[in-house]
Amino acid sequence: MQNTRYIFFSGKGGVGKTTMACATAIHYANEEKKTLIITTDPASNLADVFETEIGHKITPLQKNLWGMEIDPDKATEEYRERILAPMRAVMPENVMSVLEEQFNSPCTTEIASFDRFVDFMVAEKEGRGEKYDVVIFDTAPTGHTVRLLELPVDWSKHIEESAKGSGNTCIGPVASIQENKAKYDEATRLLGDAEKTIFIFVLQPEETPVYETKRSLKELTEIGVKNIELIINGILPKEVCKHPFFQSRYEMQQKYIKIIESDFPVKIRKMFQRDGEIKGVERLFNIEKDLFNNSDEQTYIIGNGELSNIDFNNFIPDSIDNIIQPNGKTKSIFFTGKGGVGKTVISVITAYKLASEGFKTLLLTTDPASHIGQVLEREVTDQINSVEGIDNLWSVIIDQEEATEEYKQRILEESKSKYSQDMLVAIKEELESPCTEEMAAFDKFMTYVDSDDYDFVVFDTAPTGHTLRLLELPFDYSDQVSLMVTTNQQSADAKAVTQKRFDRIIARMEDPKQSVFSFVVYPESTPVIEAYRAMLDLKDAGIQTQFLVANQVLQPEYCTNEFFIRRRKMQEKYLREIKERFQLPVMIMPLLESEIKGITMIQKATDLLFNNKVKSLI
């Protein structure tokens, strides 16, 4: 009997999840265990780490090691073809085209990706496919991951309850999904089996990740996950932190390492930051060694060769003043980029700048793992509140659960007078669907995009993959609207109103004077590639990106030893690449000696980012 083990890597994007997952994969492959590494992250960089094309199929990487990137679009296409192929021969063309269009629904995408993911977990039980000793999932960033993993629980519950009720669920009548129930249950069972499944959280020793990891851990425990480990990554080695600037960052990190060690009663491994990038299998072994020997004698030097010159290039940041000009109406500014690259901080700084110039500004987050409140050191809720101590600034969070509850209540309230008790029970049951959650949060999001009450609305958006889906929703749903069944006047009216609203929002998002899209990136390989891909995706959706913010840029004057000289050199390479690839204005946010928290720090950061005080500091 085969005993496959499942290892999930979780944590915010950009913390080194993929690197840790890959190092773990080569470790087991080297122990002669048949190992498969799968990513469900729409913004995966598995291919970059192994320096080989992988794609949406199981691809051999080396002896005993295979990889696969689950591409949500491809998964949707496969799912769609499985259903549509038998119909093509007999159905008239216009029926087929309507059907195809219908599969662009966001629900379908969610279902299709999820389905592929569960397939790997139940393949063994069902006795099909290749057998692996270890299956490693390099999962999507925190918020999204948790939602993904919550699905098995929600879904099987949903299926059970629907079977008693009207017999309909969002993914079709119960009959057609009943056969899948066993599959979802098996996946859930495996997630809670400590012998078979491990969840490994990768986090950096900083306040926000600690807070987020706690939250995610709680959510996972609630869905029955028992076996959890941590990897603290990106730790600065003491001996390279002699400069007071880095000494301060070093101490900040050590403080959080202690907090993590006392707050999380689980196995914890620690990993030093390296002086170069982890690309290629050789460097992965350097990580693997530390990860599995876990001794205190870790290395952090992977850079090799003499430093040929230590002259730095000074990058003069571009001005974006003309881009964020007020336009007399509400202007939306969206910050997007991989989770963990500092979107929240940049959003707060931007909103702070605009508010302090006298513009009425709303700061809004759609990121389920948002920490706007922590940066502002103020409570931020799902109600718009003015930010105490900062004139002209308001803030709000779109809380998915709250939004869902509100949406459910609204629909039930509207239905109360119109329908029978039986029908109300059915509606209530139907609103338990996972689609409702997505719909509700989106509905809220649109309300703010559609508002006219502010000079500026600054959006701290969700991690890229998720953001894109969210931003593409108006377009998808607008297609859906044209499919609404209009068999009576009341229905036709509802359709017209909805269509109008969607058209207005789309026009607004596509107008570069009304909506400004920008990317926050670290000057490192993966974030740059990832942002570039995301920018192209946005372009396909009719949206032009207008500027970039390079975050956590090392200031040359602090780079006084080889470790940081090498890292600064690496950053310079990517700053150049950002300029060349995007051909857009690039702002520079320097790395600070501590976290950006509280109004004094926000003020300082605003000066650095907007008033080009970077140079005067150097």
Add this chain to the structure above:
Amino acid sequence: MNDNTIKTIQIEIFDPPMCCPTGLCGPDIDPALLDINEAILKIKKEFDGKVSIERYLLSQQGQKFMQQPEVMKRLQIHGVEILPLTLVDGKVVKEKEYPSYEEFKSIIGE
């Protein structure tokens, strides 16, 4: 004199393509779908055992559409606009719109 062999009246509804048949998870609530659901619930309750009502979704149960020549014939001629189609014991009784509760009752013959 064959009361014991009363046949169940079989009502089949072939839905147009849609996100979900409840009308609750689209971009907005679709009242037409809520109304048909309400009608079905009432009929099922009142005529328990005498009437069976099934709804078929094109995207999930394409087979059902393809197995029903009456449905396929109309689809070929009129395209997808002909949906929803309501069939009683295999015969089309309504096209393009869902029957109301009253219409269901007269179909059943009460």
